[in-house]
Amino acid sequence: GENVEQHPSTLSVQEGDSAVIKCTYSDSASNYFPWYKQELGKRPQLIIDIRSNVGEKKDQRIAVTLNKTAKHFSLHITETQPEDSAVYFCAAADQTGANNLFFGTGTRLTVIP
């Protein structure tokens, strides 16, 4: 099955700085790569996703990049704000095969005001 590795496990940045979280995956058939944000005591929620037919996707201050050859994808958050503090999970799946998502171990991001 798929194996997703995520780094770093914790990340602290000053407010206004950028944050980058990286994930690698093992199954070359994976074609769907979402990112979930989980605030303390709350449910994980999808913040952005990318499919394998594109290399980059942006939504305001967040962006995701995908390198299919290297089998890695990254989350970029610019101009970080205290409300960005949360645990972020990457995931990968071969959705052509209706396969389930495999999640990374999560990154705890702390934005210091």
Add this chain to the structure above:
Amino acid sequence: ETGVTQTPRHLVMGMTNKKSLKCEQHLGHNAMYWYKQSAKKPLELMFVYSLEERVENNSVPSRFSPECPNSSHLFLHLHTLQPEDSALYLCASSQARGTGELFFGEGSRLTVL
């Protein structure tokens, strides 16, 4: 905030108790999932139901028993649990199995004494 609702939010039980976790989704989705979330581990997929039929059971011990009486409700029956089963149990749904976004509930925090 509705969508996927889980009860109870917190549960403490002894190893000999029998209890159940309940999940309800109001999104008209056809697939429902149970995940286990433990510290410093990836979200672990336990069970998948598609159109009320169990399609996946990821080597979960028999002390966890799922039930899906209809497409809107999912239960996790707990019996003779171990302290290492203490975790946050998350229910999720998606439009169809293995497609698109997962919508999570807020989770049931289980403590086994």
